[in-house]
Structure formats: structure tokens, C-alpha cells
Amino acid sequence: MYRTHNNGQLRAADINKTVTLAGWVQKTRDKGFMVWVDLRDRYGITQLIFDEERTPKQVMEKATKLGREFVIQVTGTVIERESKNPNMPTGDVEILVSELTILNESLTPPFTIEDETDGGEDLRMKYRYLDIRRKPVRENLIFRHKVAIAVRNYLSNQGFVEVETPYLIKSTPEGARDFVVPSRMNEGQFYALPQSPQTFKQLLMVGGLDKYFQIVKCFRDEDLRADRQPEFTQIDCEMAFVEQEDILNAFEGLTKHLLKEINGIEISEFPRMTYDEAMAKYGNDKPDIRFGMEFGELNAVAQHKDFNVFNQAELVIGIAVPGGNNFTRKEIDNLIDWLKRPQIGALGMVYVRCNEDGTYKSSVDKFYTEEDLAKWAEVTGAKAGDLICVLSGAKNKARTQLSALRMHLAEQLGLRKNDEFAPLWVVDFPLLEWDEETERYHAMHHPFTSPKPGQLELLATNPGEVKANAYDLVLNGNEIGGGSIRIHDKKTQALMFDYLGFTPEEAKAQFGFLMDAFQYGAPPHGGIAFGLDRLVAILGGQETIRDFIAFPKNNAGRDVMIDAPALIDEKQLEELHLKVQINS
Amino acid sequence: MYRTHNNGQLRAADINKTVTLAGWVQKTRDKGFMVWVDLRDRYGITQLIFDEERTPKQVMEKATKLGREFVIQVTGTVIERESKNPNMPTGDVEILVSELTILNESLTPPFTIEDETDGGEDLRMKYRYLDIRRKPVRENLIFRHKVAIAVRNYLSNQGFVEVETPYLIKSTPEGARDFVVPSRMNEGQFYALPQSPQTFKQLLMVGGLDKYFQIVKCFRDEDLRADRQPEFTQIDCEMAFVEQEDILNAFEGLTKHLLKEINGIEISEFPRMTYDEAMAKYGNDKPDIRFGMEFGELNAVAQHKDFNVFNQAELVIGIAVPGGNNFTRKEIDNLIDWLKRPQIGALGMVYVRCNEDGTYKSSVDKFYTEEDLAKWAEVTGAKAGDLICVLSGAKNKARTQLSALRMHLAEQLGLRKNDEFAPLWVVDFPLLEWDEETERYHAMHHPFTSPKPGQLELLATNPGEVKANAYDLVLNGNEIGGGSIRIHDKKTQALMFDYLGFTPEEAKAQFGFLMDAFQYGAPPHGGIAFGLDRLVAILGGQETIRDFIAFPKNNAGRDVMIDAPALIDEKQLEELHLKVQINS
The missing domain is CATH 3.30.930.10 (Bira Bifunctional Protein; Domain 2)
Structure with missing residues (x-):
């Protein structure tokens, strides 16, 4: 038996027990008269202590030579830790080591074995067995x-x-x-x-x-x-x-x-939703429904006015961005630039600010009255404080583009919460x-x-x-x-x-x-x-x-x-x- | 829902319930005025009954046309079975069918879908999906x-x-x-x-x-x-x-x-047993220890007499076959022939009958006294009524051959019981x-x-x-x-x-x-x-x-x-x- 306990196991109740542990050296702190070692395995980390007065001399010497990721086995007594660490399950205790065996040495690993590592993707893949030692992996x-x-x-x-x-x-x-x-x-x-x-x-x-x-x-x-x-x-x-x-x-x-x-x-x-409904409401056959921003079809309320871009489009659709009236002009321009990138390929975006006082201000005020815009708000479900984003064009294209915008905005607005499931x-x-x-x-x-x-x-x-x-x-x-x-x-x-x-x-x-x-x-x-x-x-x-x-x-x-x-x-x-x- | 119950589910307690079942036609018996169908699925078999007096005419007609392995769905009433079948979990009841839908027809399968089938290995592999319908598979x-x-x-x-x-x-x-x-x-x-x-x-x-x-x-x-x-x-x-x-x-x-x-x-x-021990005791690194017949090494007691075959052998080993004294001369000859087949390659076998009266009779009586043979019995653990089988030759070869003989005899004597685990x-x-x-x-x-x-x-x-x-x-x-x-x-x-x-x-x-x-x-x-x-x-x-x-x-x-x-x-x-x- 290489160990009596694992490194996530010992608690205050174990104080005074003699234990044997094994694992990897996570880190060492050497103050000359005292050496601390964090010993790690799959189950956690336990602090080891070697000290001049209480640890046999040759054990002490060996302890000073331990490098990161050495594999060691120690026997010692569970003692109360002076400065307790409430963030560690084993943080109330440490092991006063009396015996130390180096089971295997280690070269210095090519990246740090920490939750946040300094290793890039390629390096971590090449040394995946070391990456796996990191807790998140x-x-x-x-x-x-x-x-x-x-x-x-x-x-x-x-x-x-x-x-x-x-x-x-x-x-x-x-x-x-x-x-x-x-x-x-x-x-x-x-x-x-x-x-x-x-x-x-x-x-x-x-x-x-x-x-x-x-x-x-x-x-x-x-x-x-x-x-x-x-x-x-x-x-x-x-x-x-x-x-x-x-x-x-x-x-x-x-x-x-x-x-x-x-x-x-x-x-x-x-x-449950039909494919057709998903495409019409979200422009997407795998909609994220953790948040709203459903598509409103605006053909009936936005066409047959003087705005030819809409008149010639197969589909005019919009979404209400919650709180989007707060966006600055620059932020909206950025959105439009984002939409115009070749990956998305939109020609532009019409938007309507829904002011807190119930008025509307749009990028197409020339063509539409406040009453028109109120209808857009109704169709898209926009409330005071929202921003309506409108795209137009061939049906499938417009839907795909608006879907991308919807997801982009939801990401930006923090609406895609990873502890929420829909x-x-x-x-x-x-x-x-x-x-x-x-x-x-x-x-x-x-x-x-x-x-x-x-x-x-x-x-x-x-x-x-x-x-x-x-x-x-x-x-x-x-x-x-x-x-x-x-x-x-x-x-x-x-x-x-x-x-x-x-x-x-x-x-x-x-x-x-x-x-x-x-x-x-x-x-x-x-x-x-x-x-x-x-x-x-x-x-x-x-x-x-x-x-x-x-x-x-x-x-x-x-x-x-x-x-x-x-x-x-x-x-x-x-x-x-x-x-x-x-x-x- | 294609079914309210599966075919292994219905019991006497379900009598008078209306149920819908689906499955495969295992077999039909058509007496003209009455048709019985065994309906099968993964869970069991339920008997269906169609009768002239109680079943709608067009259902009755369809029932007469059902072939083996047709897939059907029926609705009907659970009734008490006249001649109960205690071997079937559903044997107390049958379904008086009022509706019958043929979900799929079937060609006559190339072999019978029964526990014991008439299909050979090759045919069953080619139609493995039909083989899987058989309960044992x-x-x-x-x-x-x-x-x-x-x-x-x-x-x-x-x-x-x-x-x-x-x-x-x-x-x-x-x-x-x-x-x-x-x-x-x-x-x-x-x-x-x-x-x-x-x-x-x-x-x-x-x-x-x-x-x-x-x-x-x-x-x-x-x-x-x-x-x-x-x-x-x-x-x-x-x-x-x-x-x-x-x-x-x-x-x-x-x-x-x-x-x-x-x-x-x-x-x-x-x-637990070491490899060396397993080879010495059973001639095999994966011995079946559900039964005895451990090897006895006879070099010390069988060599240095006048029997040159043994004297020249690296190893002389024997096993005691329980009750083997009952073997006829012919049976023993068959064993020897079996050992001499090229797959085994033994040159012969020496045997000792352990008579009920405590005397011994061997195939090498010329060379060995009763006292000698008594020692053989002691080493191999043979008791009155047993047969001692002895092989000799190069160590590994003799062990392999005796191991084969041991397994062969155990098989023959029914000592390898498949409900016993060692x-x-x-x-x-x-x-x-x-x-x-x-x-x-x-x-x-x-x-x-x-x-x-x-x-x-x-x-x-x-x-x-x-x-x-x-x-x-x-x-x-x-x-x-x-x-x-x-x-x-x-x-x-x-x-x-x-x-x-x-x-x-x-x-x-x-x-x-x-x-x-x-x-x-x-x-x-x-x-x-x-x-x-x-x-x-x-x-x-x-x-x-x-x-x-x-x-x-x-x-x-x-x-x-x-x-x-x-x-x-x-x-x-x-x-x-x-x-x-x-x-x-």
C-alpha cells in the first residue's frame, strides 16, 4: 500500500494520526529551517511540513531537493495547521513528515500545472498527460x-x-x-x-x-x-x-x-416547435430560447411605403433588443459593421430607438411616421428602452443574418447564461x-x-x-x-x-x-x-x-x-x- | 402508442381489460371456426384468440391470412384461458381480438424462430437479425x-x-x-x-x-x-x-x-497460485480448479526401477481419476488413442487401477510391485476406485499432455459444471x-x-x-x-x-x-x-x-x-x- 489516505481526505478530526500519503509535488516553499510542500493527487492537495527541529536531518535534506512534479511518498503525523486555509478542504491540517521517499523525479514541466496555466493550446496537446494533471481538465x-x-x-x-x-x-x-x-x-x-x-x-x-x-x-x-x-x-x-x-x-x-x-x-x-416556426421566429433550426428577441415579420407594416429597400425585399424582419436604446451611435455602427462582414453579408441594418418617453427615433425617419414605428414595436414586442434591429432581403438570407445578430447581441448582453438550461x-x-x-x-x-x-x-x-x-x-x-x-x-x-x-x-x-x-x-x-x-x-x-x-x-x-x-x-x-x- | 402492454405482461388480474398489443406472429393454429395466434415480442408471448362467434367477420378473415413473423397490432379483451399453460408467464389468459392491423408482412423466414432452430450457423449469421429474434440469442x-x-x-x-x-x-x-x-x-x-x-x-x-x-x-x-x-x-x-x-x-x-x-x-x-505452481500442479497457466486431479510428480517413486521409458524421462507425472477404476479396458484404450492423436502427441499412457479391496493393478506390473504402486497412489492422492493415469517425457510436453488429459476426463466425467464458479x-x-x-x-x-x-x-x-x-x-x-x-x-x-x-x-x-x-x-x-x-x-x-x-x-x-x-x-x-x- 503506497498510501493510507489520499490528498483530499484529511481533516481536523484526523489530527495526531500517523498517515502515509503519495502524490505529486505541486509546489515547495523553502525557508531554510522549514520546507512546505503542497502534495497533489486527483483528490486534492495536502500541505506537508518539514522542519529543522522536528524532521530527521536526512529527510529535511531530501525535502530541499524536491522539484515540481516529483512523485513522492511521505509518512508523518497529521498536525493542526498554524495558518488555516479555508479554501482548501484539507486546509485545517498539515503533515509533519518523518519519512520521505522519492518515487520518481520529474523534469520541469513545459507549462505550469495550475488551474490557469501558462501553456498554449499546442503545447498542452503535445503534453496532454500533463494537461490532464490540471484540475479543470x-x-x-x-x-x-x-x-x-x-x-x-x-x-x-x-x-x-x-x-x-x-x-x-x-x-x-x-x-x-x-x-x-x-x-x-x-x-x-x-x-x-x-x-x-x-x-x-x-x-x-x-x-x-x-x-x-x-x-x-x-x-x-x-x-x-x-x-x-x-x-x-x-x-x-x-x-x-x-x-x-x-x-x-x-x-x-x-x-x-x-x-x-x-x-x-x-x-x-x-x-416543441416546428422547423418552420423555428425558422420564422429565430431564423435557426436550433434556437436558443433562454432569452426572447423573437423575430417580428414586418412586411405588412413596413412595405408599401416609400422605402424601396424594404419594398423590394422578400422579407422584412426585426428583433427588439432589450435595453438596446442605451447603445451609443458608435455601438450601433459597430453592429452594422459586424453585420456587413463577409461571414454575415448583410447590406445594412435599419434600427429604431424606443425612447423611454414612448417616442421612436429611427434610421429611416424619412420614410416612416411614429405611428408606423409603433406598429413595428408592437410586432417585435419592443418596449420603451429597447432597440429594434431590422433586416431585409431574400427570406432565408435575412433570417440567417438576423439569427446571427440575435445570437451576437445575446452573447454581448450576457443573456446566454451557462447555468440556465432551456x-x-x-x-x-x-x-x-x-x-x-x-x-x-x-x-x-x-x-x-x-x-x-x-x-x-x-x-x-x-x-x-x-x-x-x-x-x-x-x-x-x-x-x-x-x-x-x-x-x-x-x-x-x-x-x-x-x-x-x-x-x-x-x-x-x-x-x-x-x-x-x-x-x-x-x-x-x-x-x-x-x-x-x-x-x-x-x-x-x-x-x-x-x-x-x-x-x-x-x-x-x-x-x-x-x-x-x-x-x-x-x-x-x-x-x-x-x-x-x-x-x- | 402502438401498445398498452407488452407480450410478457398480462396476468389473470388483467382479465376483462381492453388492451392493445403489438408484435410478431410466432405461430397460428387455424381450426376454421377458431384461430389462435402466439404473439411474440422481446418480453414474451401472449396468446390471441379469434373466434367465429365473437370476432368481427373481417377481422376473422384477416386472421386466417397471417403468416409466421408478420408484424401485427391487435386490440381486444383479456379473457381467461380455457387450457392454461403453466409454463408461460402469460399462460392464464388470452386476448379475444376485436381489431387487427397488419403492420408489416413477412416472407417465410429461412429458419424457424424457435429456441431450437433448424438453421445452421452460416444461415443464422447471414440473417442475424432473425437469429436475434430467437429467445436464447x-x-x-x-x-x-x-x-x-x-x-x-x-x-x-x-x-x-x-x-x-x-x-x-x-x-x-x-x-x-x-x-x-x-x-x-x-x-x-x-x-x-x-x-x-x-x-x-x-x-x-x-x-x-x-x-x-x-x-x-x-x-x-x-x-x-x-x-x-x-x-x-x-x-x-x-x-x-x-x-x-x-x-x-x-x-x-x-x-x-x-x-x-x-x-x-x-x-x-x-x-492464488504462482505460475510455476500452476504448471507443476495442472500443467497449465489457467487451471480449472473446480475439480481436483492435481498432478503428482512420480520421478522419485517411479524412476530407478527397470522401466526404461520412465527412467529416461525428464518427468513422470500422474493424476488420480475419481472412480476411474470403473473404466472398461476399451474405455482406457480409447483414452490412450485420444492421447496419441497428433494434436496431443503422447507416446502412450501407463495406468494403475486402484481396486476397491486396496490392491493395485497396473499396465506396468512387470516393473512395479504393489508397494511401488501404493506410493504412486499416495503421491497422486488416488483412493480405492480411482484410476491413476501416468505420462512421462520432457517436462513441458508431459505437463501439456497430462493437462489435456485432465480436462478431457473432467469434461467426460461431468466435473466442469457450468453453474459452479472457481x-x-x-x-x-x-x-x-x-x-x-x-x-x-x-x-x-x-x-x-x-x-x-x-x-x-x-x-x-x-x-x-x-x-x-x-x-x-x-x-x-x-x-x-x-x-x-x-x-x-x-x-x-x-x-x-x-x-x-x-x-x-x-x-x-x-x-x-x-x-x-x-x-x-x-x-x-x-x-x-x-x-x-x-x-x-x-x-x-x-x-x-x-x-x-x-x-x-x-x-x-x-x-x-x-x-x-x-x-x-x-x-x-x-x-x-x-x-x-x-x-x-
Whole structure:
């Protein structure tokens, strides 16, 4: 036994006990006649004291040579601390050391092992094992574990069975790019790593498993954007004999349970909103509803006056910014500049100051009367003291721009509080979305999503209008989960593949086994998948998923700590029947 | 809602309730004026009844057309069953159906969906989703889930943190072959899939996480033997500031907990045995100790007589087969034939019948007196009525052969009871093992295993004799887990790599990040990994791990259901900078 207690454990009640502790030297203070050492482990920090009068000489000497991050073991007596530290759980005591063993030495770490470190992102990633010694990182990993085990126990208690689906599967061209794995035993053939266990969970429903879940790694070989990882973790779920309502209820339950268990928050409201409504009200299919600023559609009250910009626009929309009348002219100009940046691409912004005395002052006073502006205030819900921001243009563009402005302002005004949680279902997503590049419709969710009852016929005439039995779970402006009721009959599935541009041969080659399975009595079924990385980050009140991943990859998909990917042996390549061909 | 109850739920107390059920048609009996249907789902079977007098005509008609595995929904009244079936939980009731909806039709399945099916292995694998509908397969998957969640909750309650380590890592030449994953973004480079998270869990210990576990998929591209899968699941664990004793205690706790929780069995004895002892007593490093038949070493009592076969042998060993004196001459001859098969390779067997009257009769009476044989009986622990089986030859060979015979006989005599559990630690494994092929020593466990204190020096002079801080957890003759105390200082690790034939450059290239990490204060640490697939099978009282895997691969590493691996697009290969080269 290396220790009798850990470093977060000792209290005043332990005074006079002889204890053995082990851990890392967080820091030392050497006053010559006395040396203090902060000894750290996962559980906390305990102060050690070595002093000329009470500590054996050779122990004292060793103590003066301790460096940061040395691993040591000490035996000593718990004594009362002279200057107590109320900020530390062990702050009432210290250990008067009688024996000291250096278990391992340490080079000076490349950055400080403190809550606030001096190490940059790159350095911390290269030495991730040292970064993990820092409390915030360590706590994030422990937090993630707590969330995962809470999910597992909740779902398990609800009758869900966790089933491990295979990682070495088959490449499918639909969706993102697959990572592939060459097979040595099957010459020239490849496995693919799953982008999700989608087909397998559907097969488990065909297999009668009724309620399935899995916390599982998924893989996408996409060009990485910030905060996206080539491997990520999904809470994958599927249920048989369910309608959309059953799924929403089941996972509303999970979400409430997690917020209660992890964050201590009782959620009373769990609103639902259609995709169309979300787009109209927030310009966004994952609106943050912790604050208002809902869109007001101003076409009826702002068009047909002399302001041609509005008259020619497909859509005129505005939001009321609470307290925004306080913005200076410069602040408003900054907002307009922000909107005009290429990333947003607005041409300008019209604004209305709602004065405390009930009058209005706008940037388009030439064209609109106070009465007109009062109507704008009514539509946007603006009160005295607010600022109305109005954008116009093509419908989708204007909405996207105003949504960006809304989020930007909410951030600025501190309305996105990370200890407040507002979940929301967005339902009735479009079944298809138009892809500019390939000039055809793609499944918005995936090709197994069922259209709303009675809308199948629309596919032929007006495919963009068809709504799906598809839903997203949104939390604080983030999509944390999404799913759908699946097509469960072979005929509809074949029709869908047809609309998505698969030839029957392609569909058979890619999804033949699923279509085969559907011939043998597939039950109605549906499911949902949550991104665990994102969910954990949000529950933890943070933005960056990388902070909740033990060993993340950088934006080039590299693990800089182990330096992967890397070249492999020629012999290995040969065994895999492969030759590398670098494009020059 | 597709159903008000599931098919395992209704009891006599529910009589007269109106219920809606959904599920699969297990079977139908049509007597013209009456139709019975067994409706099945994950939870059980409920009998439906349709009858001419009480069921609407068009429902009756539809009922006669139901085929096996049709998916249906029915509404009806729970009534008392005339001929109750005490073997079914729902056997007291049946549902008098008033409404019937066919949710999906089914082709006739390629094999019967019954506990005992007529489908062969290949067919059941191809239609695994139908195989999973069979109760034994479904129950195995649910059983696996129960074991996994029991493991997670136990370890979590003991302070272990489950951390997800990456799947896209770096190839290492040590150990089995890696599966590799070409990187599109890093031309000509490859990730590797982990054979185990070994280095990552050690880095987590360097990172101060103290107690780690993970239930995780691992990958080995080995030529497959029966019952081995290219992807398999490990319960991976590591602890810091521990000695071997701490680890053995911790996982003795887990094992006892599982046997209690899953099998309802209290384990009182948890013996430990050195590797040398296990080899001497059982000829095997994973002995099944549910029964005796320990080896007796007979050199002292059987050599130096006139029997040259024994005189020339390095080792003469025997076991006492309980009640074996009952074997007929033919049965004994069969045993000898079994031993002589090339897989075992024994040259013969000497046997001694221990008669009920205390006399002995042996196959070597020419050479040995009754007194001699009495000594054999004493050494092997044979009692009146037993049979002593004796083998001789080179030490390792004789032990291996006698071990095979011992297991064969135990199987035959029904001594390997699958509801009896006898766990055992085997400790002090050799550090190295000689590899005939490469003519050098390999790490028996892995290159991070620490030698026993004080034995490091032996490496130079007598490497085969060095014992390691390595241990296996054995259950009923199966290795279910293995681990070691790791080397935690850079110097010893470098020495070890040297002995294993790595140049410093190779060691650096492969394990540089771990050796780097060890410079920054690595704590003493050690761990263990369990094979979940095997553990679950043994706890489930079965032999075949494949029966506990939802979608297993066959012996050629193929998933015959989805037909993977498969060819991929030329375009995909090009993006990955690869060309397939089939060796002609």
C-alpha cells in the first residue's frame, strides 16, 4: 500500500494520526529551517511540513531537493495547521513528515500545472498527460464519466439494452466520407468505420430487441472545422413500436433526468416547435430560447411605403433588443459593421430607438411616421428602452443574418447564461434538402427517415415541401440530439432511394441487407442519437468539446502527442496489398 | 402508442381489460371456426384468440391470412384461458381480438424462430437479425448488457473513472498485427486501430487520474482461430500508487461482485497460485480448479526401477481419476488413442487401477510391485476406485499432455459444471518468453511489465528465469483477465526495450511519447484487462463467445450479413493516395 489516505481526505478530526500519503509535488516553499510542500493527487492537495527541529536531518535534506512534479511518498503525523486555509478542504491540517521517499523525479514541466496555466493550446496537446494533471481538465473528464454513467443507468432502468455494434463494417457513399480499413485476409477489400450504427440499430429493431442504446464512437473523415473531431461519441438509441410522440417523451425524460442529476435543475417546460416556426421566429433550426428577441415579420407594416429597400425585399424582419436604446451611435455602427462582414453579408441594418418617453427615433425617419414605428414595436414586442434591429432581403438570407445578430447581441448582453438550461424539441424537419453542388435533393437526416403521413405523394411534385417525422433536441442553442421515425416497409424505402437518386442496383449494393431485412417483418421503429461530446460540454457550461475529450485530435486530424497518423512499414503495406501513391 | 402492454405482461388480474398489443406472429393454429395466434415480442408471448362467434367477420378473415413473423397490432379483451399453460408467464389468459392491423408482412423466414432452430450457423449469421429474434440469442445480448452495467457501476462506485481513449492511434510493431486506417488529410500516413488502450491508460496514470477503466473495443488483425474475433471488447483498468496486492484485491472485489450480482453466487475462496505452481500442479497457466486431479510428480517413486521409458524421462507425472477404476479396458484404450492423436502427441499412457479391496493393478506390473504402486497412489492422492493415469517425457510436453488429459476426463466425467464458479489468481508469470520463429525473447505480457523486485539483473544472465509482476485472473479454466505492475521509470523501461531487441531509435519511434511522459513524474502504477466477450460467456455458463456478440464475424473475418469487407470506389482510393496491388 503506497498510501493510507489520499490528498483530499484529511481533516481536523484526523489530527495526531500517523498517515502515509503519495502524490505529486505541486509546489515547495523553502525557508531554510522549514520546507512546505503542497502534495497533489486527483483528490486534492495536502500541505506537508518539514522542519529543522522536528524532521530527521536526512529527510529535511531530501525535502530541499524536491522539484515540481516529483512523485513522492511521505509518512508523518497529521498536525493542526498554524495558518488555516479555508479554501482548501484539507486546509485545517498539515503533515509533519518523518519519512520521505522519492518515487520518481520529474523534469520541469513545459507549462505550469495550475488551474490557469501558462501553456498554449499546442503545447498542452503535445503534453496532454500533463494537461490532464490540471484540475479543470481532470474535472472535465470526471464530469464526462458522470454524465455517461447517468445516461446508461437511466436508459437501462427504462428497459433499454446496450448492444455493441461492430466497428469494422462496410463503406457507404451516402453522407460524409468514411474512414476505411484495408483487409489483409480479403485482398483488395476494405472495411469502413461506422459514421453511426444507424443500420445496425435498425436491424436490432427488426431483430425484436425493442429498446436499444449504445454509447459508441463514430467516425467521419471530413475536412475538420474548429471543434470537430474525426472520432466522436454518440449516445445512440432506437425503439420499436413507437410513434414520434413516444420517442419525444422517452428522451424528454432522459434530458430532464440528466439536468436534475448532473446540474441539480428541475425542468418544468419542454416546448416543441416546428422547423418552420423555428425558422420564422429565430431564423435557426436550433434556437436558443433562454432569452426572447423573437423575430417580428414586418412586411405588412413596413412595405408599401416609400422605402424601396424594404419594398423590394422578400422579407422584412426585426428583433427588439432589450435595453438596446442605451447603445451609443458608435455601438450601433459597430453592429452594422459586424453585420456587413463577409461571414454575415448583410447590406445594412435599419434600427429604431424606443425612447423611454414612448417616442421612436429611427434610421429611416424619412420614410416612416411614429405611428408606423409603433406598429413595428408592437410586432417585435419592443418596449420603451429597447432597440429594434431590422433586416431585409431574400427570406432565408435575412433570417440567417438576423439569427446571427440575435445570437451576437445575446452573447454581448450576457443573456446566454451557462447555468440556465432551456431544452426544446424542433419537429417536422424537411425530408430533403437541395444540394447546390450535386444539384439534387439529399436526405436531410438520412435515407431511412419517414415522411409525414400522407406526404409521400408530394415527393413527386414538390419534394422540397415534404416534411419528415424528424426531430432535433436543442439545448441552449445547440443541437444535442436528432432522430426520426424510420421507414419500415420495403416499398417506401425503395421509393425513397429512387427519389434520392440511387439506382435499384446502387441501393441494393449499399443497403441490400437492410432492404432484405425489411422483407421479414420489420416493426415500426424510430430513434435518436445524441452527440455526447457536445452534450457534456453544454451540461458542463462550456463551449469547447475538446476540453471534454481525454486525447483530442487537432484541426488537421492529428494526435500531436503520439504523432499519429504516421508512415507504416513497407512490409505492412505489402501484406495489405496496397501501394501509396502520392499525387504530385 | 402502438401498445398498452407488452407480450410478457398480462396476468389473470388483467382479465376483462381492453388492451392493445403489438408484435410478431410466432405461430397460428387455424381450426376454421377458431384461430389462435402466439404473439411474440422481446418480453414474451401472449396468446390471441379469434373466434367465429365473437370476432368481427373481417377481422376473422384477416386472421386466417397471417403468416409466421408478420408484424401485427391487435386490440381486444383479456379473457381467461380455457387450457392454461403453466409454463408461460402469460399462460392464464388470452386476448379475444376485436381489431387487427397488419403492420408489416413477412416472407417465410429461412429458419424457424424457435429456441431450437433448424438453421445452421452460416444461415443464422447471414440473417442475424432473425437469429436475434430467437429467445436464447436475445437473452444472451441482454445478459451481456447486465454484466457490462454491473461492471461499470461497481467500478464507478469504487472511484474508477471511465475515460474514452482514441480509436485512431499509431501503429506499433510489437504484439499482433494492427488494423490500419489510411489518412486522407495526411498523405501516405496511417492511423492504427488500438490492440488495447495500453499506452493511453498508462498516460492517464501519468496524468494523475488515479483509477481508470473503460469498456472498449480492441482490434487485432490476426489469422483467426475458431472463436476469435478481429474486434473484441475489453474491460480495461489501471490504478496508480498501487502494488500487485492492491490490484488483486480490487479485482477480486469486482469478480465476487459479478458472481453475486449476476449469478447469485457467494465466493468464499479466491486462491492464488504462482505460475510455476500452476504448471507443476495442472500443467497449465489457467487451471480449472473446480475439480481436483492435481498432478503428482512420480520421478522419485517411479524412476530407478527397470522401466526404461520412465527412467529416461525428464518427468513422470500422474493424476488420480475419481472412480476411474470403473473404466472398461476399451474405455482406457480409447483414452490412450485420444492421447496419441497428433494434436496431443503422447507416446502412450501407463495406468494403475486402484481396486476397491486396496490392491493395485497396473499396465506396468512387470516393473512395479504393489508397494511401488501404493506410493504412486499416495503421491497422486488416488483412493480405492480411482484410476491413476501416468505420462512421462520432457517436462513441458508431459505437463501439456497430462493437462489435456485432465480436462478431457473432467469434461467426460461431468466435473466442469457450468453453474459452479472457481476463480483463481495465477501470479509471478515469467517476464519473457522465447519465440522460436524470431529466435529471441518477447515480452510475455507486454514491454511495460515490470520484473519482480531484484530480478532485473537476471535479465542479462538468465532472461528466461526472470519473473514479472504479472498476474492472470482465471475462471473455470479460462483466462478472463490479465495484467501487471508497470515499469514507471524511464531507465528500466529503456533497459527493457534493449533486452527485447529494440534499438533506442526504434523504441523512440514507437514509444517515444510514453518514454517522454515517464520523464515528468510517472507514479507507480499497474492494471488489468478483462476479455468481456469471454467473461460474459463464462458467467452465462456457455463456451462460445460468438453467441454473446450481436453481429460477430466469421472465421475469415467477414460479416456475412452486410457482406464486409468489400471493394471500395476508385475515387475513394485515390483520395486516400492508395493503389491496390494484388499479389499474383
